[in-house]
Amino acid sequence: MSSDPATTEQFESVTVSRDGYVGQITLDRPEAMNTFSTRLARDLDDALHAFEADSEVRAIVIDGAGKTFSAGIDLSEHGDHETEAEYEEWVTVMEAPFQTVTEIGTPVIAAAHGHAAANGIGLVAACDLAVAAEGTQFGATAPKVGLFCMGPAVPLMNALTRKRTLELVLTGELIDAETALEWGLLNRVAPDGEHRVAALELAETIARKSPTAVQMGKRAVYEMFDREYDDALEYSNERFGALCTTAAARDGIEAFLAGEPLEADEWPGE
Numbered sequence: 001m002s003s004d005p006a007t008t009e010q011f012e013s014v015t016v017s018r019d020g021y022v023g024q025i026t027l028d029r030p031e032a033m034n035t036f037s038t039r040l041a042r043d044l045d046d047a048l049h050a051f052e053a054d055s056e057v058r059a060i061v062i063d064g065a066g067k068t069f070s071a072g073i074d075l076s077e078h079g080d081h082e083t084e085a086e087y088e089e090w091v092t093v094m095e096a097p098f099q100t101v102t103e104i105g106t107p108v109i110a111a112a113h114g115h116a117a118a119n120g121i122g123l124v125a126a127c128d129l130a131v132a133a134e135g136t137q138f139g140a141t142a143p144k145v146g147l148f149c150m151g152p153a154v155p156l157m158n159a160l161t162r163k164r165t166l167e168l169v170l171t172g173e174l175i176d177a178e179t180a181l182e183w184g185l186l187n188r189v190a191p192d193g194e195h196r197v198a199a200l201e202l203a204e205t206i207a208r209k210s211p212t213a214v215q216m217g218k219r220a221v222y223e224m225f226d227r228e229y230d231d232a233l234e235y236s237n238e239r240f241g242a243l244c245t246t247a248a249a250r251d252g253i254e255a256f257l258a259g260e261p262l263e264a265d266e267w268p269g270e
Contacts (some may be wrong), residue, residue, distance in 0.1 A: 013027070013028055013040035013043045014026060014027055014028050014040065014043040015028045016050070016051075018051075018056065019200075021058040021204075021207035022059050022060070022061060023054065023057040023061070024063070024200075025044065025051075025061070026064065026065050027062070027064040030065040030068075032071075032074060034071065035072055035074040036072065036074060038074075038077060042093060042096075048097060048100045052104040052106050057106060058106065058207040059107045059202075060109065061110075061111055061196070062110050062127065063110075063195070067114050068113065068114030069115065069120050070117070070120030071115055071120060072118025072120055072141065073091075073094055077090065091151060095122070098152075102222050105216070106215060107128045107218060108128050109128065109131065109203050110131065111132075111196045112124050112131070113133040113192075113195050115137050115138075116132070116137070116139075117141045118149055119149075119151070119152060121138045121139060121185075122140075122149065122152025122153075122154075122155055124185060125152065125159040128218065129202055130185065130187055131188040131189075131195050131202065132181075132186050132189055133190055133194065134177055134178075134191055135176070136176070137175070138176075138177070138185065140152055140153070140169040143171075143172040144172050148169065149169050156185075158225070159184060160184055164183050164184075188202070210248040210249075210252055210267050211269075212243070212248035212249075216239060216243050217243070220239040223239075247268040251266075
């Protein structure tokens, strides 16, 4: 199916659909440059969890409606809070999708255009893969309004070197898509207007592979990122052993050795 109205209707600030094995989430506040309101942040997080729970979804693409991907946090909500505890609770909601992307097994691909600033660049950095249209501008711009991109700095630190991360968060200045590609924030730069197509192509490439292997593998790699070399290798051996016992490994290897590799719709479920 291309979309599920019952699923779509539960969200106010994002639009969701599914095309084959690829789930699609569109940040849908174009009148506000897709800034993260509390509602959008919760909708995005809920949509990610909903697709993770859908066995038919093997990859997720996130893009933005209108002229930009996301310009950050909706600053009009700043005045809704007073105490430090209230602001901490507010920003925790805003950053929850960054954590969710790393915790779910389904690969997530950002498709950015226009601007990806503050929480927008944080979301691009948090996604497993990222594509952007030519001309897209990226920045950790919060110092311009008296704030600081502390939350976005966390996924940026995992995507970039220390010096590159510090340059972005300390200066608050924008970089272009080609620079973001050179720095390692992006996997691809697509012609203007073709960023979503390029992201979907990556998603469909992933979706043709074993969903069991991809999801177990993604979780294992994220776990290994935080371990010392020897410990990571030991953990990888443990998880590889577990993967070898699955129906996906059994059927995939058998088909490969027979000279007839499995197609996307032939992989067994677990």
